[in-house]
Every structure is written in C-alpha cells, then in structure tokens.
Amino acid sequence: MRRPLLAVTAAAAAALLLAGCAAGSGTTENADDATIVIGSLYEPQNLSNTQGGGQGVTEAFNGNVYEGLYKLTDDGEVQPLLAESEEVSDDGLTYTITLREGVEFHSGKKLTSADVKASVEAVLADDSKSARKSSFGPIADIATPDENTVVFTLSQRSISFLYNLSYVWIVNTEAGDLTTTEDGTGPYTLDEWKQGSTLTLKRFDGYWGSAAKNAEVVFTYFTDATAENNALLTGEIDLITSIQGPDQLAQFDGNSDYVVSEGTSTTKELLAFNDRVAPFDNVDVRKAVYSAIDTKKLLSSIWGDYGTLIGSMVPPTDPWYEDLTGVNPYDPALSKTLLAQAGYADGFTFTLDTPSYDPHPAVAEFLQSQLAEVGITVEINTISADEWYTKVFKDRDFTATLQEHVNDRDVVWYGNPDFYWGYNNPQVTQWVSEAEQATTVDEQTSLLKQVNEQIAADAASVWLYLYPQIVVASSDVSGYPVNGLNSQFFAYDIVKS
Amino acid sequence: MVVYLLRRAAFLAVSLVVAMVVIFVLLRLLPGDPANALLSVDATPEQIAAARAQVGSDQPLVQQFATWAAQLLRFDLGESYISSRSVGDEVAARLAITLPLTLLAFGLALVVSLIVGITAAVKADRWYGILLSGFAQLGVAVPVFWVGVILVWIFALQLGLLPSGGFPRQDWENPSDALRSLTLPVITIAIVMSASLSRYVRAATLDVLGSDYLRTARAGGASRAEALLRHGVRNGAVPVVAVLGIELSTTLLGAVVVESVFTLPGLGSMLLTGIEQHDFANIQGVLVVSTLFVLLVGFAADVVQRLIDPRLRTSVSGNR
Numbered sequence: 001m002r003r004p005l006l007a008v009t010a011a012a013a014a015a016l017l018l019a020g021c022a023a024g025s026g027t028t029e030n031a032d033d034a035t036i037v038i039g040s041l042y043e044p045q046n047l048s049n050t051q052g053g054g055q056g057v058t059e060a061f062n063g064n065v066y067e068g069l070y071k072l073t074d075d076g077e078v079q080p081l082l083a084e085s086e087e088v089s090d091d092g093l094t095y096t097i098t099l100r101e102g103v104e105f106h107s108g109k110k111l112t113s114a115d116v117k118a119s120v121e122a123v124l125a126d127d128s129k130s131a132r133k134s135s136f137g138p139i140a141d142i143a144t145p146d147e148n149t150v151v152f153t154l155s156q157r158s159i160s161f162l163y164n165l166s167y168v169w170i171v172n173t174e175a176g177d178l179t180t181t182e183d184g185t186g187p188y189t190l191d192e193w194k195q196g197s198t199l200t201l202k203r204f205d206g207y208w209g210s211a212a213k214n215a216e217v218v219f220t221y222f223t224d225a226t227a228e229n230n231a232l233l234t235g236e237i238d239l240i241t242s243i244q245g246p247d248q249l250a251q252f253d254g255n256s257d258y259v260v261s262e263g264t265s266t267t268k269e270l271l272a273f274n275d276r277v278a279p280f281d282n283v284d285v286r287k288a289v290y291s292a293i294d295t296k297k298l299l300s301s302i303w304g305d306y307g308t309l310i311g312s313m314v315p316p317t318d319p320w321y322e323d324l325t326g327v328n329p330y331d332p333a334l335s336k337t338l339l340a341q342a343g344y345a346d347g348f349t350f351t352l353d354t355p356s357y358d359p360h361p362a363v364a365e366f367l368q369s370q371l372a373e374v375g376i377t378v379e380i381n382t383i384s385a386d387e388w389y390t391k392v393f394k395d396r397d398f399t400a401t402l403q404e405h406v407n408d409r410d411v412v413w414y415g416n417p418d419f420y421w422g423y424n425n426p427q428v429t430q431w432v433s434e435a436e437q438a439t440t441v442d443e444q445t446s447l448l449k450q451v452n453e454q455i456a457a458d459a460a461s462v463w464l465y466l467y468p469q470i471v472v473a474s475s476d477v478s479g480y481p482v483n484g485l486n487s488q489f490f491a492y493d494i495v496k497s
Numbered sequence: 498m499v500v501y502l503l504r505r506a507a508f509l510a511v512s513l514v515v516a517m518v519v520i521f522v523l524l525r526l527l528p529g530d531p532a533n534a535l536l537s538v539d540a541t542p543e544q545i546a547a548a549r550a551q552v553g554s555d556q557p558l559v560q561q562f563a564t565w566a567a568q569l570l571r572f573d574l575g576e577s578y579i580s581s582r583s584v585g586d587e588v589a590a591r592l593a594i595t596l597p598l599t600l601l602a603f604g605l606a607l608v609v610s611l612i613v614g615i616t617a618a619v620k621a622d623r624w625y626g627i628l629l630s631g632f633a634q635l636g637v638a639v640p641v642f643w644v645g646v647i648l649v650w651i652f653a654l655q656l657g658l659l660p661s662g663g664f665p666r667q668d669w670e671n672p673s674d675a676l677r678s679l680t681l682p683v684i685t686i687a688i689v690m691s692a693s694l695s696r697y698v699r700a701a702t703l704d705v706l707g708s709d710y711l712r713t714a715r716a717g718g719a720s721r722a723e724a725l726l727r728h729g730v731r732n733g734a735v736p737v738v739a740v741l742g743i744e745l746s747t748t749l750l751g752a753v754v755v756e757s758v759f760t761l762p763g764l765g766s767m768l769l770t771g772i773e774q775h776d777f778a779n780i781q782g783v784l785v786v787s788t789l790f791v792l793l794v795g796f797a798a799d800v801v802q803r804l805i806d807p808r809l810r811t812s813v814s815g816n817r
Contacts, residue, residue: 045534045774046580052535052548127547131537179581195580195587196762196770198666220663223769227760230661234653386529386775393538394545405538413539420538 034496035216036477039228039237041244042487043221044199046179047190049169050122050130053179055406055487059241060199060219063490066169066184069097069116070162074263074481074490076317076408078163082111082170082185092157092439099148103208105172106182106189113144118173120152120165131407132167135160157437159444160409187212187492197221201491212492213479232258232472238496239473239480241489244358246304252472262306263482265469266315266408269363271352271462273400276422279348280400286459288338290328292374298366299465302359306468312456313411315466317485319441320411320448327456335374347375353392353401356382360402363464393420404467407486411448412436414455423460498803505799509792516788517569517781521562524777530554531578534774552578552777565781574782579774584782587767592786594664595756595763598679599748602686606748607741609691614698618706619721630699636692641751645685645758652681662760682759686748697740701733708732735806742798746791 044056053061063071069083080086082103087096103111120142123130138161141153154161175183182190187209188201199219203212220237222228225244229251231237243249252258271289273280280286299307308316311324339345354364361382368378383391392398415432417424428451435447455461471482479493532548540548549555553564568575574584613629620626653661659681665674705711705725710732714724753765760766764783771779803809 043770046582051581052579054534126543127551129535129537129540129544129548131539133544134539134541177581192666194590194666194762195582196591196766197664197760200666218666222760223757223766227662227758230649230654231663231760234657234661236660236663384529385773386533389533389536390529393540403538 032213032495033215035218036214036239036491036494036496037218037220037237038489038491039220039222039231039240040489041222041225041228041242043196044193047182047193048178049167050125050128051179052129056221058487059489060201061169061182061184061186062488063186064188064201064217064492065182065186065190066171067186068166068168068170069099070166072163072166072485072488074483074485074488076483076485078166081166082116083165086162092159093154095152095154095161097150097152099150100208101148103185104206105175105185106204106206107172107175108206109172109174109183111170111185112147113150114147115173116150116170117142117144119170120168122171123168130167132164135164157439159436159438159441163409188217191216213495214491217491217494232474235474238477238494239471241471243468243470243472245302246306249304249470249472257475259473259475261471261473261482263469263471264308264315264317265467265483266317266410266485267404267406267467267469268310268313268315269359269464269467270313270403270405271363271367271400271464272403272421273461274396274398274422275424275460276396277399279342279344279350282342283458284338284342285344286462287328288335288342288344288374289371289376290459290462291331291338292335292376293367293370293462293464294330295464296330298363298370301366302362303465303468306470308466308468310463310466312452312463313405313414313461314448314452315408317483318409318411320445320452322449322452324452324456327453328459328462332374339374339376344375347377349377349379350399351379351381353388353398354380354382355388355402356384360404363402396420396422411451411455414451414460421461423455423458425454425458425460428454501803502800505796509796512792513785513789517566517785518562520781520784520788521565524780525558525561527775529775531775531777534579534776569785574785575778577776577779579776579779584778587779588764588782588786590668591762591764591767593668594679594761595749595752595765597675598682598686598755598761598763599745599752601679601683602690603745603748605683605687606690606694606744609687610694610698613691614695615702617695618699618702619725629695633692633695633699636689637696639689639692641685641689641754642758644688645682645755648681648685649758662758664761678759678761682755682761685758686751686755689751690744690748694737694740694744697737698733701737702729705729705733731805735802735809738798738802738805742794745794749787749790 040059042056042059044060045052045054047053047057047061049057067081069081070078071081073079082100084098084100088094099111099113099116105111120136122128123133124136124139138154138156138158139152140155143151143153145151170185171178172183175181185208187204187207189204191200191202193199198221201217203215220231222231225248228240229248232240233251249260252260273286275281295309299309309325311327314321339347352364352367354360364380368380371378388401392401412432413419414423415429417429431447431451435444435451438444438447469483471480473480476497477494479495481488481490530549531552532545532554535548535551536544553561565575574588576582577584577587613633617626617629617633649661652659660678664678665671669675710728711724714728715721719727752763753768756763756765757769764787767779768783771783
C-alpha cells in the first residue's frame with residue numbers, strides 16, 4: 001500500500017464526476033416548436049376526473065387534453081367552448097345546446113351529441129367519484145335529437161348549470177380505460193405519463209381551434225418545494241405553477257431572470273368547527289374563538305406579504321363576494337365577554353384535528369398560543385390526510401379541524417346540513433336552494449350575499465385567510481395563466497423566446 | 498454444501514411468506530382507508546361506498562389476503578388501487594433506476610472503503626492514516642440527506658455542472674444522460690456508505706496485522722504487503738463480507754431518502770407516494786420485491802463467506 005493509491009482513488013471519483021458533467025444535449029428551436037417544462041407538486045393519481053384523478057389531473061388535462069362544452073376562463077368567466085350556442089326555455093328547465101362543427105377526438109373520431117350525453121352520464125354514474133356529481137342533481141333527461149344537438153331537461157331551475165358543465169370533460173364514448181389513457185378534443189394529446197416523474201403532452205395537429213403555441217409541454221412532478229426551486233434555478237424547468245410558501249420566493253424576488261406573478265386563488269384555510277357538538281354548537285363560543293385569533297398576524301407569519309384576509313367562505317373572484325372581515329374582528333376582550341356569556345368564563349379545552357402537511361401544523365400552533373390568551377386550551381392532534389378523511393369527513397368524529405378548501409363558489413356547502421362541519425341553519429339552506437333556482441344572476445347574487453352575511457354572523461367556521469396563487473417563471477417564457485382557478489393550468493398560450 | 502443450499506433456500510421461502518403476512522397485516526392496521534384517496538371533500542355516501550368496492554376495502558381481510566396471495570403465486574403484483582396501472586410494470590420501471598443507483602453506489606463505496614480502510618490501518622502512525630480514520634468517523638455521523646443537499650448546492654446550483662435532480666424522460670435510451678442524473682445521488686450514497694465500511698475494513702485489517710500467522714509469514718521472509726495479500730485478505734474478508742451484505746441491503750432501503758432529495762422516480766419514491774395515497778397494492782409490491790432483494794443478498798453473503806472460509810463449511814448451523 002503506497003500513497004499513490006490515495007491519488008488513484010481521488011482520480012477515480014474525479015473521473016466519475018467529470019463523466020457525469022459531460023454536457024447534456026441542448027438544441028435551439030423555433031419559438032412555436034418549443035418544449036415548455038412546468039414544475040408542479042400535484043401529480044395526477046390517475047387520468048380520469050370521474051375516477052379520483054385528483055387536483056393533478058385537472059391541472060394537466062383541463063383545457064389542455066380535454067375540453068368541456070363551456071370553459072371557465074382564468075378570470076372566472078364562463079364561455080362556450082365545444083358548445084356553439086345554447087337556447088334556454090322560458091321556464092329555465094330546457095337547455096338546447098348546439099355543438100361546434102368539425103371537432104375531432106385525438107383518435108380521429110368526430111365529436112357527436114352521443115359523446116356529450118355519455119360524458120355527462122359518466123359523471124352521474126353510480127361508480128362516479130366526480131366532485132361535481134351532486135351539482136347535476138336537477139338533470140331529469142338528456143336527449144340527442146341529432147348528431148349536433150343535446151337537449152338537457154331539468155327537474156328544477158339551475159342557474160349554475162352552464163357553469164357546472166364547464167367541469168365535465170367531453171370524452172369519446174368508444175375510448176378505453178380512461179384512468180390510464182385519454183381520448184379528448186383538446187389542443188394536446190397525452191404522449192407519456194411516467195409516474196413519479198413527468199407527464200408529457202404533445203401538440204395535436206387535428207385540433208379544431210387555434211393550435212397550441214408550443215410543440216410540447218412536460219409537467220415535471222416534485223414532492224418537495226426545495227427540489228422544485230432548484231430545478232427552476234438550474235433551468236431544468238421553465239416555471240412553477242404554485243408556490244407553497246414565502247421562503248420559496250426569496251431566491252426569485254428581485255432577480256431579473258425570473259418573474260413572480262401573484263394571481264387570485266380560491267383556496268381558503270379554514271378552522272372548521274363541528275357545529276353539532278358542544279361547545280361549538282353555541283354561536284357565542286364560535287364567535288369568541290373567531291375574535292381571539294389575529295388573522296392578520298397569522299397570514300403574515302405564514303405568507304409574509306402575500307395572501308388575502310377573508311371574512312367568510314367567499315373569495316373575491318366569486319360574483320357574490322363582499323368584504324366581511326369586520327364581522328368577527330380580532331378583539332380578545334370581546335372574546336372573553338362572549339365566553340363568559342356562553343358559560344365558559346374559565347375557558348375550556350378542545351382537540352384540534354390537524355392534517356400533517358403544510359401549512360396546517362404551523363397554523364395549529366399559532367391558534368394554540370392565541371387561544372391560550374383567552375383561556376382556551378387547544379390540544380393538537382396531528383393526522384394524515386387519509387385519516388382526516390375517515391375520521392373527520394366520513395365519521396364526523398371531531399370537535400374542530402383545519403382544512404383547505406380549494407374550489408370557487410363553494411359557499412353553498414353551508415346550505416347542506418349533512419356536510420362534515422354540520423352547520424345547520426334552515427334559513428341559509430333555503431336561500432342556497434332559492435339561489436340555485438333563481439331566474440337571474442342578480443337574484444342569485446343577492447341571495448348568496450345574504451348567505452354569506454349570515455354564516456359570518458353565525459361564525460359557522462373561522463375563515464383564516466385566502467392562499468395567494470403565485471407563479472414563478474423564467475423571464476424568457478410568457479403566456480401562462482396566473483390565477484389557476486380550481487387548479488386549472490392552460491398551457492397552450494405559453495411561448496419561449 | 499448442497500444440503501446447506503437447499504436448507505437455506507427453504508429458510509428464504511419461509512421468511513418471505515412471514516414477511517408477506519406481516520406487511521399485509523401492518524398495512525391494514527393503519528388508520529384510514531385506501532378508498533379515501535379517490536374521493537373529494539364533497540363525496541356522497543354512495544360515492545364512498547363505490548370507492549370502497551373499487552379498491553376492495555369493503556371485503557373481509559382474509560379474502561383480501563387470499564386474493565393477493567393467489568396473484569403473487571402467478572407472479573402478478575396486481576394493479577394499483579389509485580392509478581389502475583400494473584404494479585409489476587411500475588416496479589420494473591423503477592428498478593431500472595434504483596438498482597443501478599444502488600449497485601453503482603455500492604461499487605464505488607467498496608473501492609473507496611478498501612483503499613481508505615487498509616491505508617488507515619497500515620499507516621495508523623502516519624498523518625494521513627490518522628486523517629483518514631478521522632474522516633471515516635466523521636462520515637458516519639453525517640446524514641445522507643445533508644450530504645445530498647450540499648452536493649446539489651455545489652455542483653448544480655453554484656457550478657451548474659450537473660442536474661439538481663430528476664431523471665431523463667427517455668430513461669436509458671441515452672446512457673450518458675441517465676448517468677449524469679445518477680452521478681450526484683451515487684456519490685451521495687457512496688460518501689456515507691464508505692465512511693462506515695472503511696471502519697470495518699480498518700478494524701479487520703488491524704486484526705490481521707496483529708495475527709500470529711502474519712508474523713509467521715513475515716518471519717519466513719515475506720514483505721508486509723506480500724504477507725497481507727497472501728494470507729491477510731482472505732482472513733480479513735470474512736467479517737467484511739457479512740457487513741457488505743447488510744450494507745448493500747441498507748443502501749437499497751436508504752435509496753428512499755436519496756431519491757426524494759434528487760426527485761428520482763425510483764422504488765423509494767413509489768413507496769412514499771404509495772404510503773401517502775394508502776395504495777396498498779403499490780406498497781405491498783415494493784415491499785415484497787425489496788424484501789426478496791434483502792433476503793437474496795443475505796443468502797449470497799452467506800455463500801460467499803463459506804467459499805472464502807473452509808472452516809464455515811463444516812459448521813452445523815445453516816441459518817446463521
């Protein structure tokens with residue numbers, strides 16, 4: 001054994017490093033033939049939105065691979081997409097929808113009314129896991145008088161009907177297993193999904209509308225935000241669809257190689273009480289808890305300068321938004337008065353079921369310290385997302401919990417007394433039902449504003465804050481959506497200079 | 498030897514069956530339900546029932562186990578509860594990353610630790626011998642995760658020489674790209690592994706150096722290097738081989754951490770996602786395959802030890 005051996009070892013390690021560092025292949029291409037690489041933390045669970053594909057499949061496929069009769073734009077407007085036009089009967093119970101001509105599925109088959117009927121029926125089917133199933137309760141009949149016309153007959157008015165249709169992907173009736181393959185009409189086809197890694201979409205040459213402005217989109221999936229950041233910093237990805245916390249932004253803010261865009265999101269962080277059980281069946285106790293929490297301080301500790309305070313379930317992008325942040329102000333003295341009024345002058349103890357992933361644990365600790373100041377002891381019980389679903393959502397075996405609710409227009413859940421949080425106000429239930437059957441949008445809006453005000457007055461839950469929706473992109477890409485409502489992410493206008 | 502091999506193979510089969518039962522039962526003891534991953538926060542009771550029927554969590558445990566065992570006997574790992582993809586195909590695709598990662602890291606660690614360990618022992622009185630021993634001690638205390646983060650910071654973020662993570666979409670179509678992606682993860686594992694292996698090699702070498710047979714060989718006129726090579730290597734290898742087997746298994750299991758640092762879509766990340774989604778089929782698939790790997794490595798290490806050391810061949814116990 002001589003000293004040179006050491007040198008040999010060092011040389012071997014260096015050689016391996018150098019071999020690894022041999023430059024990767026890089027090619028320059030035309031702007032409209034670019035590959036756009038998108039970083040995301042939301043990998044699809046499978047490829048079907050009626051079989052539990054989750055948030056990830058909405059992000060990758062909605063508007064990109066599949067299209068609905070209507071589309072929810074990035075600004076929250078409902079526009080016709082595969083529908084050419086619609087006629088609504090005077091009683092609001094019959095919708096006659098004419099389909100756009102010349103639309104083909106990726107498999108080459110022509111789109112017909114039968115496909116539309118089958119796609120809506122898939123959402124309504126017994127084995128459907130679609131989150132939108134219940135909103136189509138009013139559908140009594142779907143008729144297809146000819147290849148280009150679909151007639152929906154409703155049992156009662158449903159003013160959100162066209163909006164709800166924007167969530168239904170129109171799928172080829174003859175397609176195979178949609179959890180592993182696709183056959184849609186969108187500007188991209190699925191090239192390959194490598195689970196745990198990437199999902200690649202290729203431009204579809206037979207697309208009926210304007211072709212996508214890039215040739216290929218690669219969704220690259222990460223399980224942690226640091227790795228995702230590193231990939232953007234090293235140029236392995238072009239943009240990040242949704243930033244998880246302000247620490248992630250430090251490296252990009254003020255750096256001219258990157259653009260940080262703050263859009264509006266629809267994701268709300270809730271402290272949801274079980275309104276059925278003591279002590280939270282008492283409105284004074286709920287209001288006391290609300291007033292004991294400095295939501296402004298909470299938001300800035302979690303999100304720094306980003307995010308928005310909300311005083312109810314309604315985000316600013318919903319048509320029935322109004323600022324209700326003053327209804328339950330931060331006021332520990334008021335909180336103590338309300339507690340005494342409710343017979344809890346010495347406070348009480350409750351268990352907070354806290355999902356184990358960010359930001360919930362940090363929020364729980366913040367609440368624990370704030371509520372301690374008015375004499376309420378919080379015992380934090382950390383549970384997995386899966387446990388949350390069984391314990392809280394299915395079994396209602398909880399006193400209070402933290403949860404994020406991502407969808408827009410979801411204030412209507414307060415009109416459902418069977419929902420997991422158990423808020424039961426017959427007046428609110430009636431308003432929600434009347435709003436859905438309203439004849440005009442104005443009428444619907446004013447009824448839902450009343451709902452909004454009532455749930456805030458009752459402190460049905462504590463609406464802690466609205467998440468910000470932040471996209472960070474390399475400065476040489478543009479044309480990406482900034483709001484990403486309901487986890488949509490339209491990729492077809494993204495260009496790389 | 499033949500009798501021993503048969504007995505060892507039977508032991509392996511029994512171990513695998515026991516492991517299967519344990520894995521199955523432990524998973525079912527977890528709170529929650531695999532059907533939950535398919536549902537949203539506005540699912541109706543009907544939808545919940547439909548999801549449970551789909552993943553089979555509404556059936557009695559005995560029946561669930563029988564279904565799985567019957568599949569395994571046909572060498573079929575079943576279908577993922579969540580993605581409906583074939584578990585066998587998915588495991589195979591991910592082994593194409595995890596196996597090279599494990600073996601390359603193991604090979605590199607072996608070379609480094611032999612050199613470092615023997616040098617540290619033979620030159621225990623020289624400054625670099627002491628330095629190497631010190632590094633080995635330090636390396637043992639450092640978490641794999643931290644080494645990975647440091648390497649990414651230096652080679653990807655500061656120098657821009659290597660990717661910070663991920664694996665080429667084309668897999669091994671372009672081997673140099675694939676190897677580039679594996680370079681940092683391999684070095685990460687090798688650094689941590691060679692630190693602990695070096696200490697074993699050093700201890701084994703010191704044992705040999707102080708042994709009677711080596712002194713006899715030196716007295717017979719052999720130089721120290723000759724004596725070490727002729728008599729020392731075989732004697733020293735026996736304990737080292739046992740440790741190597743354990744280390745190789747540990748590396749495979751440690752890949753979970755490294756794969757998550759480097760976003761590699763290997764077996765480790767499949768296991769983590771499976772656990773997150775409660776996807777029993779995927780978790781069971783990964784665990785059965787990795788259990789088989791660990792058992793086979795132990796088996797191989799045993800056989801190699803017997804080949805090196807004739808004294809072990811006559812020993813009665815076959816299940817060491």
